[in-house]
Amino acid sequence: MNWINNVVRPKIRSFLTTKREVPDNLWVKCPQSGQMVFYKDLEANQFVVPGSNYHFRMGADARLKHLFDGGEYTKYPVPSVPLDPLKFRDGRRYIDRLKDARAETQLDDAVLIGEGTLDGQEVVAAAQDFRFMGGSLGMAAGEAVIAGMMRAIEKKTPFILFAASGGARMQEGILSLMQMPRTTIAVQRLREARLPYIVVLTDPTTGGVTASYAMLGDIHIAEPGALICFAGPRVIQQTIREQLPEGFQRAEYLLEHGMIDMVVHRHKLRETLSRICRLLMANKAYAKAKPRAFNGYPYVNGAQVDRAIIDPRGNAEDEIVVEAEPVGEDERFDPSRVAKRQKAKREGESESPRPQAEDGI
Incomplete structure (x- = not known):
């Protein structure tokens, strides 16, 4: 009898009933307030916690969808680059890390380029995805940023960049660091074409990206609480062995010290970018004058x-x-x-x- 109750009946029950699996990300906890938020509600609110206004990180595709009219944009193709020129290997092969990142994000690399309209005006935008190996700057990401800027020059439109990166990609060595001067030259091309270059600094923007194209914009906007720096606060604190001020290297701290132009809530970001683009592109004679x-x-x-x-x-x-x-x-x-x-x-x-x-x- 025990054998029937303990073995046979559970087996039959398992065939007749299906177990419901609860998704891992059904609820999300706010790191600031501890509030539990339903993931679908968080996604609908542009990944901003309703109570605390804490800004979670966003993927590149979500960034561009919330920027362009109707959430529609055209993905701009990026020139291909060698995947693993140095045959790098640490704990794992670099090529395997790239495959995993591509499977997780459905992106070719850390930067996504899109073109579309923002309140009716044509715009080219680039968004870095921190999920793709920390949004690190490698050859493919550098090529994407440069291609986006060249596309903006070709179409004579503003170029908007959403920066989110941990810095240069160590697996590509000097080839990664080489993207810093290359992207800087591309920014100079934008200036020579007299086209607006607007940078939105999101959490986090650090390392070689901060030391190059992320801080060369005409206007720098930051999201609330975003970490923006070259070396992180822990590295600095361990080096100088002193306690850093509260909020050090956060967006509000940098605004107070004149490093950025404004801190804008994510819900007002699209409106702000549209207004800035209209103002900077209002006088078309600026680009034609001799x-x-x-x-x-x-x-x-x-x-x-x-x-x-x-x-x-x-x-x-x-x-x-x-x-x-x-x-x-x-x-x-x-x-x-x-x-x-x-x-x-x-x-x-x-x-x-x-x-x-x-x-x-």
């Missing part, structure tokens, strides 16, 4: 003309340049003339007799 000298004289107020000065009240079709009466040659700053004057002064002092010292001095 430098012009005053009466053929290549100087304006003593400085050589190298770019046009645009009147923001002008029309897009007008070529508006602020002209000024040129400064005379004798009034213009000339380093060689200053050097000659200083040399003559020194020679005059050396020729004049020195005063005799009094006794006892």
Whole structure:
């Protein structure tokens, strides 16, 4: 009887009934307040905890969907790069880590490029995904950032970057560090094209990404509580062996010390980005204007003309340049003339007799 109750009946019951499995991420605990939040509600609220306003990290695809109109965008293809040029191996092979990261995130690498419309205006945006090996900057990520900037130049649109990274990818060595100057040059190309480059610093933005393209934007926006730094607070504290101020290297601390321009809640981020893009792209003549000298004289107020000065009240079709009466040659700053004057002064002092010292001095 016991055999029937303990073995046979449970076997039959297991065939007739199916066990319901509860997902691991059904409920999420807020690290700040300890509040338990239903995952679907958290996702619908852009991963912001309703009570504490704690900002969880977002994936790259979710970032772009919340940015573009209707949540629709076109993924821009990125040039392919060698997957494991150094044949790197630590505890595991680097190629295996890449496969796992791709399976988890459904991304080719840490940066996703998308193009679409933001309140009707065309925009190119890049989003880093921290889930992909900590959003680290490698060859593929560097190529993606550069390709996105070049696409913005091609379409003459603003470029928006959502930064989230732990820094350069150590598995690619110097090839990873090489992306820092390469992306910096791409930022310079954007500036030469006179197109807005807006950076949204999310948690965390650290290391080589902070030391390169993430801090070279025209406007820097940070999400509340985001960690933004080169070396982390624990590293600094262990190095200098001193207690750091509360909130050190967080977005609010950096805003107070002038390192970023604004801290914006995630719910207001899209509206803020749209307004900034409209303001910076309002005068289309800014990108079309050509430098012009005053009466053929290549100087304006003593400085050589190298770019046009645009009147923001002008029309897009007008070529508006602020002209000024040129400064005379004798009034213009000339380093060689200053050097000659200083040399003559020194020679005059050396020729004049020195005063005799009094006794006892």
